[in-house]
Amino acid sequence: MTEHVSKSPAIADITDTELAKKVQLFLSGNRRGLSRIDVYAEQGSVKLSGTVWSFFLRQLAVSVAKRVTGVHGVIDDLLVDTAIIETKTLRTNNDPRSPSD
Numbered sequence: 001m002t003e004h005v006s007k008s009p010a011i012a013d014i015t016d017t018e019l020a021k022k023v024q025l026f027l028s029g030n031r032r033g034l035s036r037i038d039v040y041a042e043q044g045s046v047k048l049s050g051t052v053w054s055f056f057l058r059q060l061a062v063s064v065a066k067r068v069t070g071v072h073g074v075i076d077d078l079l080v081d082t083a084i085i086e087t088k089t090l091r092t093n094n095d096p097r098s099p100s101d
Contacts, residue, residue: 014070016041023068033057034064037078044072051079 020041028035040047052058058078065074
């Protein structure tokens with residue numbers, strides 16, 4: 001992508017790279033499961049890509065990104081893979097170190 005500067009009356013000039021980093025920071029600080037989302041920015045438009053384990057996290061990621069100052073639009077390219085959480089649950093349930101009922 002070409003480096004652009006986002007223009008908004010509410011903020012000073014911010015590059016695409018800075019905006020992407022800012023969105024990534026907000027995502028990673030908001031909830032576990034959002035830190036592995038890839039963020040790309042171009043002229044105030046942010047694209048989110050990667051895989052999350054629920055539709056709730058997908059909606060949350062888009063909502064968080066929209067609230068970041070400097071973001072004018074969000075492109076949701078996230079995939080939901082519920083097998084991710086099922087795999088984690090199976091590992092925990094089959095772990096001999098985990099307490100049994």
